[in-house]
Amino acid sequence: MGIKVAVVGATGQVGREILRTLAEREFPAAEVAALVPGRGGGQEVSFGEERVLRVRGLEGHDFRDTDLAFFAAGEAASAAEAQRAAAAGAMVIDLSARFRLEPDVPLVVPEANAATLTRARKRRIVACPAPLAAAVAVALKPLHAIGKARRAVITGFHAVAGAGKEAMDELWAQTRGIYVNEAPPAEQFPKSIAFNLIPQVGDIGDDGFTAEERGIAAELRKLIDPDLAAVATSVRVPVFIGDAASVTVAFERPVEEKQAWAALREAPGVILLDRREEAGYATPSEVAGEDAVYVSRLRRDLTVPHGLAFWCVTDSLRKGAALNAVQVAEELLRLKLLE
Incomplete structure (x- = not known):
């Protein structure tokens, strides 16, 4: 018997990507309900x-006939309706x-902590x-294990x-406007995003x-290790799709570069693209539409006894959102938590 699925926020970027990913990966959905917050629809x-x-519309949906619900409509919709869905x-x-x-x-990234899904029963x-x-969790987990x-x-x-x-539209409009000397004002961001950081x-x-920044640090502690001390600086960049991070890590035990390369080559969800030459690394535009987290520029951090620095990049709509959610659903199915 297939799974009855609901996707809340189905008309948004992430919601559409969830639907696309469910179909691509042939998730065993018997029925799929496409929902948006409120009474809207059509x-x-x-x-x-x-x-x-x-x-x-989400408001009239009866979750008693739903096995699995993806909520991708923002924090307000989740706060108002997610617990109602779970209670049903x-x-x-x-x-x-x-x-x-x-x-x-x-809080789950399957490559890092799939075992914690058993706690979802409650x-x-x-x-x-x-x-x-x-x-960062996908890239850091295999190194943390060493x-x-x-x-x-x-x-x-x-x-x-x-x-x-709307933010993507603003980047496009501002970029075009600069060339014709008619750049629109910043509305979605504190300052103009085109050609800027x-x-x-x-x-x-x-x-x-x-x-x-607070969220990244706290989430990494929950995903990797509660004793991990983490600090983040977040920068919005004029890129449409694809998040990247420069990461410097201090370890308790020695981690040699060759060990790290070997671990990353074997790690699920990771592609190591690290040639010490010009253009021997991954960039956001190159990984758009890809499922993996790409790791590049791995090197020793000589300022601490056991340190490494690396660069990682991924499609922010795929592994950063929709794909991860569908992978979580697949793990729930494997663990028989959807039966």
Whole structure:
């Protein structure tokens, strides 16, 4: 018997990508409900190459007939409706920040901590991390297994896709406008994003950190090791799709470069592209549409006894969001948590 699936936020970028990924990976969905917050609906979205789904409003959906619900409509929708879905018996995979740091909700990247999914039996909610935290976790986990990471310094370069379609439209309009001397004002970001870097992703708190920076550090502790000391700086960059990070890690035990290369070559979800020559590394535009986390520029950090530095990059809509959520669903199915 197939799984009855609901995708909340089906008309958004991530929701559409979830539908596409479910079809591509032939997830055993008997039925798929495409939902949007509120009472709206009426649009159509594609599911695979041949099926078209009629979008319905979330407010009237009865989750008692749903086995698995993906929530990809933002934090407000998840806060209002995800627990209702779980209470009705659906297993919820939430892509917002709403449940990520709640202690009784597993935060999961399958390549890093799939075993924690058994904890989802209680609340029937699984959280997916922020795209950049997911990418760093996939790259760091095999290295942590060798040397036990004690401290990580992350500089994250966030594509505008993470801020939604309107943000992508703004980057396009500003880029075009610069060439015709009619650049529109900044609306989606604090400053103009075209040909610029903005060292702010999320609101800045009294401690000087943004919400995204605090989130990355806390999520990595939950994904990798609760004793991991982590600090992040988040920068919005004029890239449509593809998050990247420069990561420096101090380990408890020695980790040689050859050990690290070997571990990354064998790690699930990782592609090691690291040639010590010009252009011997991965960039965001090159990994758009790809499923893996690409790791490059691996080298010793000579400022600490057991240190490594590396660069990682991934498609922020695929592994950073939709693919990770579908992989979580596949693991739930394998663990018989959807029966």
